[in-house]
Amino acid sequence: xxxxxxxxxxxxxxxGQSMTLQCAQDMNHEYMSWYRQDPGMGLRLIHYSxxxxxxxxxEVPNGYNVSRSTTEDFPLRLLSAAPSQTSVYFCASSYxxxxxxxxxxxxxxxxxxx
Amino acid sequence: AQxxxxxxPEMSVQEAETVTLSCTYDTSESDYYLFWYKQPPxxxxxxxxxxxxxxxxxxxENRFSVxxxxxxxxxxxxISDSQLGDAAMYFCAYQGPGTxxxxxxxxxxxxxxx
Numbered sequence: 584x585x586x587x588x589x590x591x592x593x594x595x596x597x598x599g600q601s602m603t604l605q606c607a608q609d610m611n612h613e614y615m616s617w618y619r620q621d622p623g624m625g626l627r628l629i630h631y632s633x634x635x636x637x638x639x640x641x642e643v644p645n646g647y648n649v650s651r652s653t654t655e656d657f658p659l660r661l662l663s664a665a666p667s668q669t670s671v672y673f674c675a676s677s678y679x680x681x682x683x684x685x686x687x688x689x690x691x692x693x694x695x696x697x
Numbered sequence: 698a699q700x701x702x703x704x705x706p707e708m709s710v711q712e713a714e715t716v717t718l719s720c721t722y723d724t725s726e727s728d729y730y731l732f733w734y735k736q737p738p739x740x741x742x743x744x745x746x747x748x749x750x751x752x753x754x755x756x757x758e759n760r761f762s763v764x765x766x767x768x769x770x771x772x773x774x775x776i777s778d779s780q781l782g783d784a785a786m787y788f789c790a791y792q793g794p795g796t797x798x799x800x801x802x803x804x805x806x807x808x809x810x811x
Contacts, residue, residue, distance in 0.1 A: 614797060625701075625788060625801040626742075633797060641798060673742065680797040682730035682749070688742035 585609050589674050589689035596664040596696045604659040604692050606674030612687075614680030615657040619643065619670040620691075626673065632657055633680055664696045699724045701791050703802035710779045711810050717764075718774045718805045720789030726750075729793045731765070731772045736786040736804070745787070748772065776807075784809045 590605045608615065616631035618641075628641030632651040646668060648660040657676075661668060672692045677684040700723045710716035722731065733745040748756045748765050755763050760780075764773045776783055789802040 616797075616799075618801075623706075623803055625703075625803040626790075626799075627801070628798055631797055639797070642800075671740070675742070682732075682747070682792045685744050686799070691740045 587674055587676050587687050587689035589672075589692050591692060592690065593693050594695070596661075596694065598665060598696060600664050601660070601662050602664065604661075604672055604674075604694070606657045606659065606689060607655050608657075608674075608676040608687070609655065610676065610678075610687070611654060612676040612678050613654065614678065614684070615651065615674065615676045616641070616680075616686075617647070617649065617657070617659045618673045618675065619668075620673060621670050629659065629672075631680070661694075664694075666696045668694065669696045670694060699726075699791055699793060699800050701789050701800050701802040703789055703805050705805045706803075707806045707808070709808045709810055710776070710783075712779055712781060714779055715775060715777045716779055716807065718776075718787050718789075718807065720772045720774070720802055722770050722772065722789070722791050724770070724791065724793060726793050729791060731763075732790040732792070732799075733761070733763070733772075733774045734788045734790060734801075735783075736788065737782075737784070742788075746774070779809050781809050781811060783807060 617629040618626040630649040632638045674689040677686040760777045786804045791800045
C-alpha cells in the first residue's frame, strides 16, 4: 500500500495561474478531504468527499474546486491562484469519514503564489 | 460554532521526563470525538490518540495518555518518558456527531532536550 500520495511536493505559481494538486489513495477509502495549513492557524478543511460523485464544502472553500470521479482520486483545483493561497496543502482519507475510522494524511504540497 | 484552542504555542521537555499539552474546546454537543495528531518535521500527520466523549475512561496509547474533563471542555495530552522522536507539532482536533468535518487547533510545538 502506498497510502495517500500527493503530487507535486512543491509548486510555485504566479498570480492568476491555474493548477491542480493531485491526491490519490489505494486503501479503498470512501472519505477524502483537503486541508490547508498556515502558520499559527492549524489545519483548515477546504473540501471533502464521502464517495465518488459526492463532494461538499469545508471551512475555507473559496477559490478551490474539487471533483471525485473515482474512489481513488480527489484532485484540488485552483482556478486563478492568489497570494493568499500560499500554504501547505494536505490530502487525507479514511474508510467512511466517521470518527472511529483513522484518518491518513498525505505528505503535503507546499504551494507558493507570487 | 465549535472551536478548538491550544494556548501553548511551544513547550520543552527533558528527555525521559513527562510533559502535558493543553487543549480546550467549545461545543454544545454531548457526543463527539477528540483527537491528538502529531506532525514531525517530515510534515506527515499521524494520529496519536482518540477519545469519545461518552467514555469516561481516559484513553491511553503506550506512553501517551489523555486527561479528558468533559464538564471543563478540556482535553490534555500527557507524554511520559519523553523521547527525542517525540519532538513535533501536536494538534488537538474535534469531530462532532453526524459530521464529516474535523476542527483543528493551532498546534503546540514540542521540543525534547537531550
